[in-house]
Structure formats: structure tokens, C-alpha cells
Amino acid sequence: MVAISYEDIVKVPKALLHDHLDGGLRPATIVELAAEAGHELPTTDPEALGRWFAEAANSGSLERYLETFAHTVAVMQTAPALRRVARECALDLAADGVVYAEVRFAPEQHLEQNLTLDEVVEAVVAGFVEGSAQAAEAGNPIRVGTLLTAMRHAARSQEIAELAVRHRDTGVVGFDIAGAEAGFPPTRHLDAFEYLQRENFHFTIHAGEAFGLPSIWQAIQWCGADRLGHGVRIVDDITPGESPVLGRLAAYVRDKRIPLELCPSSNVQTGAAASIADHPIGLLRDLRFRVTVNTDNRLMSGTSMSREMALLVDAFGYGWKELQWFTINAMKSAFIPFDERLRIIDEVIKPAYAKLLG
Numbered sequence: 406m407v408a409i410s411y412e413d414i415v416k417v418p419k420a421l422l423h424d425h426l427d428g429g430l431r432p433a434t435i436v437e438l439a440a441e442a443g444h445e446l447p448t449t450d451p452e453a454l455g456r457w458f459a460e461a462a463n464s465g466s467l468e469r470y471l472e473t474f475a476h477t478v479a480v481m482q483t484a485p486a487l488r489r490v491a492r493e494c495a496l497d498l499a500a501d502g503v504v505y506a507e508v509r510f511a512p513e514q515h516l517e518q519n520l521t522l523d524e525v526v527e528a529v530v531a532g533f534v535e536g537s538a539q540a541a542e543a544g545n546p547i548r549v550g551t552l553l554t555a556m557r558h559a560a561r562s563q564e565i566a567e568l569a570v571r572h573r574d575t576g577v578v579g580f581d582i583a584g585a586e587a588g589f590p591p592t593r594h595l596d597a598f599e600y601l602q603r604e605n606f607h608f609t610i611h612a613g614e615a616f617g618l619p620s621i622w623q624a625i626q627w628c629g630a631d632r633l634g635h636g637v638r639i640v641d642d643i644t645p646g647e648s649p650v651l652g653r654l655a656a657y658v659r660d661k662r663i664p665l666e667l668c669p670s671s672n673v674q675t676g677a678a679a680s681i682a683d684h685p686i687g688l689l690r691d692l693r694f695r696v697t698v699n700t701d702n703r704l705m706s707g708t709s710m711s712r713e714m715a716l717l718v719d720a721f722g723y724g725w726k727e728l729q730w731f732t733i734n735a736m737k738s739a740f741i742p743f744d745e746r747l748r749i750i751d752e753v754i755k756p757a758y759a760k761l762l763g
């Protein structure tokens with residue numbers, strides 16, 4: 406097998422379903438925006454700040470990992486700041502060879518300077534449009550869809566779900582809930598999910614990251630999630646061995662082809678996996694779950710889509726065939742219309758991998 410270089414991984418088209426806008430800022434941008442906003446940072450040296458985020462997030466606990474977002478959310482409170490962060494996000498993903506991305510954020514966390522929820526969404530979507538146009542000009546076309554997240558400890562999910570539906574024709578393609586998982590089950594937000602189903606809208610749910618099977622079961626069987634944000638703890642329902650045995654929930658998730666938005670580096674930082682080599686992605690791929698590879702928070706994990714792929718190549722010996730499989734899985738699971746997904750698979754992804762596969 407031909408060795409896979411990092412540069413080649415960057416060049417090949419990739420699809421990303423799980424990336425947080427407030428978890429992917431450039432450190433230099435945080436420093437500039439914090440100076441404008443009068444927000445105090447742990448350090449104002451961009452390189453040191455990048456390291457600070459990665460170290461602080463490397464805590465082994467989701468709750469402590471989430472504390473680091475106070476510094477990114479604090480500098481994303483005006484329309485120009487939100488627009489800039491979204492523009493740079495699209496540019497950074499495109500430069501990394503991502504051709505399709507769904508980027509999520511929680512509008513309710515960006516109201517401290519009196520923006521309305523609609524103004525927050527409009528600023529972010531405008532930033533994505535601007536960044537995508539600039540990326541295309543630079544020869545790196547990307548399509549970015551926005552997911553609106555409601556915070557699971559709060560009580561605004563119905564409002565955020567309605568906000569998402571209001572903006573469905575101008576860039577918002579789905580809904581999500583995020584935040585601390587233990588103690589905040591998805592069914593707390595059942596009204597919002599039922600509303601979204603009645604609207605024929607799409608949603609994913611962070612489940613099975615810091616809490617196990619009951620969270621996944623509720624997300625799928627009570628709330629009707631289209632996809633699982635992480636979902637990595639589905640392995641708790643698989644008895645390992647030469648021929649692993651799937652419990653009923655694991656079998657349902659696999660057989661229904663419910664996409665798992667796996668985020669290897671993030672899981673190692675929050676303690677959901679001991680290391681990349683120990684990450685259940687290896688087993689879940691072998692068992693043919695609908696596995697996708699994602700970044701979660703590029704800043705907190707000091708990562709990129711190419712780096713996550715490269716880590717898996719190193720740990721599991723994957724080649725282009727597996728990377729294409731992950732990429733097509735992600736594209737099949739995207740929230741944009743089926744014909745648009747197919748076009749990206751047939752016209753962008755397959756031709757590029759065909760050249761590498763020979």
C-alpha cells in the first residue's frame with residue numbers, strides 16, 4: 406500500500422458534520438476581538454493561547470472541557486464579530502480540503518450585547534456566505550450549512566427550534582442540543598423535537614458522549630434524532646470478542662443506518678476514550694455502523710479534519726478506501742437535499758478518490 410502523506414489528506418475532499426463555531430476560532434482572532442470587547446484572556450499571545458485552550462480542555466471531563474468556551478463565547482457578542490468568526494471558519498475548513506461542512510452554534514449564548522436571536526443567525530450565515538465565496542475564489546470551493554444548537558441545561562429549545570425553521574431557506578439546515586449531558590436527558594426537550602418532526606426538519610442530538618445508553622436510547626426512540634452527536638458509548642451495548650454481539654439498541658442504530666458523528670480527539674480529551682488507538686471507531690467501522698469522522702472543536706483539540714483523518718490512518722492503518730468510506734458516509738448523512746448530496750459524492754468526492762485508489 407502506498408504511504409499516505411498529510412499533504413495528500415489535506416488535498417482530498419472531506420465532509421464534516423460536527424464542528425462547533427465557538428470551538429474553532431483562530432487564536433489570533435480571539436486576541437483581537439477580546440481587546441475590542443474588553444474581555445480578559447488567560448494570555449494575549451496567540452500561540453500560547455492556542456496551547457492554553459488545548460491544555461485546559463484536556464481535562465478528562467466534559468464539564469471542565471466546556472468551561473473553556475467562556476472565552477470564545479465572550480468575544481462573539483456583536484454582529485461583526487460573529488460574521489468574522491463564521492467567515493474565517495469557512496475559509497479555514499476550505500483550506501483544509503473540507504468541501505461540505507455543517508457548523509453548529511448556540512444562538513442563545515450570543516445575546517449579551519442585545520442582539521436578537523434572528524440577528525445572531527443572520528450574522529453567522531452572512532459570514533459563512535462571505536467565507537465560502539472567498540474560498541471558492543481561492544480555488545477551494547466549500548458548501549457550509551448551519552445547525553442551530555439549544556443548550557440542554559437551559560429552557561429555550563422550543564424557541565431555538567422555531568428560529569431554525571424560520572431560517573431554513575437561508576442557510577440553516579438542522580438543529581441540535583449540546584452542553585453537559587449527565588443530568589440533562591434529551592427528553593427535557595421533547596416538545597422541541599416533536600415540533601421539528603411536524604415541520605419535516607432535521608436534527609441531531611449530542612448523546613452517548615459523557616453519558617451512556619439511556620441518553621442514546623432517548624435521543625433515538627423518544628426524540629427521533631436523525632443522527633447521534635458522538636454516540637460513541639453505543640459500544641456499551643456491544644459484547645466484545647471474536648464475533649462481537651450487538652444488544653438491541655446497538656443493532657437498531659446499526660441496522661437503521663443512524664449516523665454516528667464520531668469525534669476522536671475530543672473524546673480523548675473528555676475521557677470518553679483512553680487514546681485514539683483505543684477509540685471505538687475501529688470496532689464500529691468493522692461492524693459497519695454508519696461511522697463519520699469529525700472535529701468537534703478544532704481550537705480546543707488543536708485539530709483539523711485532515712489531522713483527525715491522519716490520526717486514524719496512524720492508529721488503525723486506514724488507507725484511501727477507508728477515508729473515502731468515512732467521507733461518503735458523512736455526505737450521505739448530511740442535512741441538505743438528497744440530489745445535492747449525490748452531486749457532491751458523484752462529482753467531487755468519488756473522482757478525487759478514484760485517482761488515489763488507482
Ligand SMILES: O=c1[nH]cnc2c1ncn2[C@H]1C[C@H](O)[C@@H](CO)O1
Nearest residue numbers: 425427474509510511554583584611
Ligand atoms: O462535545 C461537546 N459535547 C457537548 N457540548 C459541547 C461539545 N462541544 C461543544 N459543546 C457546547 C459548548 C458550546 O458553547 C455549545 C455550542 O456550540 O456546545
Ligand SMILES: [Zn+2]
Nearest residue numbers: 425611634701
Ligand atoms: Zn460537539
